[in-house]
Amino acid sequence: MKKILLAVSILLISATAGAQGLLGRYSEPGVENTPFITKGNKAVGISGGYRNYTIGGENAEMGDGFAFLSVLNIGDGHYDSYSVSPSFSYFVADDVALDFRLEYSGYSLESDLKLDLRSLEFLDDLFGGAANYTIASRYMRKDSWGMSMALKKYQSFFGSKTFAIFGEVRMFGELYNIVSCPIQDVMVIETVETEDGEKEIEIPTGETRHATEKERNNKGYEAGVRLAGGLAVKLRDNSAFIISVPIVGVTYSYTKQHKNNTDNRAHFSKFNLSRDIDLLAIQVGYVRYF
Numbered sequence: 001m002k003k004i005l006l007a008v009s010i011l012l013i014s015a016t017a018g019a020q021g022l023l024g025r026y027s028e029p030g031v032e033n034t035p036f037i038t039k040g041n042k043a044v045g046i047s048g049g050y051r052n053y054t055i056g057g058e059n060a061e062m063g064d065g066f067a068f069l070s071v072l073n074i075g076d077g078h079y080d081s082y083s084v085s086p087s088f089s090y091f092v093a094d095d096v097a098l099d100f101r102l103e104y105s106g107y108s109l110e111s112d113l114k115l116d117l118r119s120l121e122f123l124d125d126l127f128g129g130a131a132n133y134t135i136a137s138r139y140m141r142k143d144s145w146g147m148s149m150a151l152k153k154y155q156s157f158f159g160s161k162t163f164a165i166f167g168e169v170r171m172f173g174e175l176y177n178i179v180s181c182p183i184q185d186v187m188v189i190e191t192v193e194t195e196d197g198e199k200e201i202e203i204p205t206g207e208t209r210h211a212t213e214k215e216r217n218n219k220g221y222e223a224g225v226r227l228a229g230g231l232a233v234k235l236r237d238n239s240a241f242i243i244s245v246p247i248v249g250v251t252y253s254y255t256k257q258h259k260n261n262t263d264n265r266a267h268f269s270k271f272n273l274s275r276d277i278d279l280l281a282i283q284v285g286y287v288r289y290f
Contacts, residue, residue, distance in 0.1 A: 035094035036156040036164040036232070037289065043097070047242065047285025048084035053077070081107040083283065095154040095164075102147050103174065109140040110183060137183045139210050146174025146222075154232060164232045168244070171225050178218040182211045214261045224251030224272075242285040249274045 037043075055077040083105035089097040150170035157163040186209050187202040230244035255268045 034156060034159055034161065036154045036161065036234070037091055037095055037097070039091050039094050039096075041091045041289050043089040043091075043287045043289045044087070045089075045242070045285055045287030046084065046086050047244070047283045049082070049283050051079075051081045053079040076110070076112045078110045079107065080109075081105075085283070085285075087285075087287070089152070089287070095156070097152045097154070099150040099152050099168070099170075100147075101150070103172070104143075104145055106141070106143040110138075111140075112137050112183070138180055139183050140178065140180040142176060142178045144174050144176035146172055148172035162234050164234070165229065166232060167227070167229050169225065169227055173221065173223040175221050176219070179215055180218075181215040183208050184211045212260075214259075216260070217258045218255050220253060220255030220268075222251055222253035224249060226251075237288075238290070239286065239288040242283075242287060244283050244285065246282075 083103070085101050085103045087099055087101040089099040091097045148170050149172075150168045152166055152168040154164045154166045157165060185204045186207040187204055189200050190203055191198050191200050193199075226246050226249040228244050228246045230242060232240050232242050234240040249272070251270075251272045251274075253270045253272075257266045257268065258264070
């Protein structure tokens with residue numbers, strides 16, 4: 001952390017020293033506090049993000065997978081997360097905007113987490129020489145819909161008309177739905193001859209299915225306030241790219257759960273105060289001013 005703070009300090013000092021050169025060309029001589037965006041401007045835009053992780057083993061017969069923590073591996077895992085947020089802003093004062101946003105986000109996950117018994121001899125013997133023991137093989141999907149309102153303050157970067165930093169306070173609320181179920185091997189039943197006569201056995205086909213009869217459904221809501229900071233880069237056509245990073249947040253969520261196979265019903269609530277930079281929630285956006 002000390003090294004990071006030192007690096008940031010050096011960058012700020014360097015930027016201040018070079019402001020009159022590199023960024024000073026954007027300043028208007030004789031004009032103080034040149035606004036980045038003037039009062040009365042409006043903006044429409046869209047922001048979002050996407051991530052993908054894919055992990056797979058190359059020798060299925062051996063149950064191989066991507067190993068981590070020495071004894072765990074993921075044989076065949078997929079994770080996709082996505083978000084999109086159209087927005088409208090109105091500048092109530094120079095560099096001060098009210099921002100309204102509709103938000104959709106979600107993720108899709110297929111896990112295949114195994115314990116590598118070959119790394120632990122005593123477990124290898126306990127489970128009869130099996131190469132891997134399945135810990136979690138599950139499908140999950142989340143969809144979330146929400147809306148938010150923010151007060152956003154821009155600050156021109158050393159008088160620049162091209163670069164600005166901003167801070168925002170955003171109130172938000174969302175509804176979400178999460179479904180999950182086990183991933184099972186598709187089996188076929190074959191009849192084989194044994195010493196005791198014919199016997200039916202299950203043989204895997206190499207395919208898998210989502211066991212929806214064991215589906216678990218979570219429905220809930222989340223509301224709160226987040227503080228974020230970011231960077232705006234204005235283009236010549238009166239539009240801009242925006243990068244926003246959440247820094248501090250207070251949220252409350254409530255979830256109701258239902259399990260299909262047991263008809264079990266339960267609920268869960270959570271209050272959370274986060275003061276760390278949320279790198280997974282970084283959004284890149286594009287806006288156009290008019």
